[in-house]
Amino acid sequence: MAPNQQAQNAHDALFPTHVSTLPVTDPELIEIFDNFAFDEVLRETKLDVRTRLMTQLAAIIACQGLREFHVMARAALTAGVTPVELKEVVYQAVPYVGIAKVYDVIHATNEILVERGVALPLPGQSATTPETRTEKGLATQTAIIGAARVETLYASASADQAHIQRFLTGNCFGDHLSRGGLDLTTRELLTLSMLVALGGCDMQAKAHVAANLNVGNDRARLIDVVTQLLPFIGYPRTLNGLRAIDETAPFQAA
Numbered sequence: 001m002a003p004n005q006q007a008q009n010a011h012d013a014l015f016p017t018h019v020s021t022l023p024v025t026d027p028e029l030i031e032i033f034d035n036f037a038f039d040e041v042l043r044e045t046k047l048d049v050r051t052r053l054m055t056q057l058a059a060i061i062a063c064q065g066l067r068e069f070h071v072m073a074r075a076a077l078t079a080g081v082t083p084v085e086l087k088e089v090v091y092q093a094v095p096y097v098g099i100a101k102v103y104d105v106i107h108a109t110n111e112i113l114v115e116r117g118v119a120l121p122l123p124g125q126s127a128t129t130p131e132t133r134t135e136k137g138l139a140t141q142t143a144i145i146g147a148a149r150v151e152t153l154y155a156s157a158s159a160d161q162a163h164i165q166r167f168l169t170g171n172c173f174g175d176h177l178s179r180g181g182l183d184l185t186t187r188e189l190l191t192l193s194m195l196v197a198l199g200g201c202d203m204q205a206k207a208h209v210a211a212n213l214n215v216g217n218d219r220a221r222l223i224d225v226v227t228q229l230l231p232f233i234g235y236p237r238t239l240n241g242l243r244a245i246d247e248t249a250p251f252q253a254a
Contacts, residue, residue: 003039013078014075014079037231047224047228050085051186052228053076054086059197061090061194062193092187133170133178134166138169143215145210185212191208192225192226196226196241202240206244222249
């Protein structure tokens with residue numbers, strides 16, 4: 001048993017030197033998975049390979065798939081994702097999935113980059129200082145979710161929870177989302193990928209479907225992203241992600 005030729009070609013392009021033991025120990029599963037993930041799914045979407053791999057990496061981090069991250073991060077670098085872009089995918093996961101899930105991924109990323117001869121630390125991408133993070137964060141937050149939504153979030157926060165809104169502006173949007181290395185349209189795809197992969201974030205997923213629309217990612221692109229996540233996150237979370245898209249950006253018949 002072996003994957004079909006299309007799947008084998010796509011697989012070999014991403015993993016030219018990786019030797020897995022699974023085709024020997026689990027040939028039936030690998031045939032099914034590779035034919036699905038590296039042929040059937042690819043034929044249904046129009047994502048460029050770099051965007052596809054970065055969104056998959058974001059979802060894999062959220063799923064805590066550390067060994068899969070090792071494999072897919074190397075594939076991403078092979079496909080042209082830069083070291084800075086890879087690090088930014090990892091850094092952006094911190095405010096959305098938490099340092100507890102990202103800590104080992106940071107070390108894994110460093111190991112992968114060092115083995116490829118990349119000098120660390122990479123060039124800094126921070127765009128804020130302690131003095132400007134709130135102002136810059138508010139500008140970024142407004143660009144992503146809209147001024148009216150920001151005002152609503154602050155106005156609806158109770159006095160004993162207002163600090164969380166300040167944290168969102170200064171830390172999430174200022175410290176993290178305002179960084180260089182990736183544009184906002186890509187960053188929002190990463191955010192949605194993480195939220196869908198995490199599960200239990202239905203309200204936040206819907207909010208970030210709307211945010212993606214605000215920064216120029218349309219319904220078709222979002223469906224492409226969630227479709228590409230399916231082999232890595234499974235059907236339940238994929239279907240929940242599609243429901244968030246349907247409820248926020250309904251299908252419009254031609």
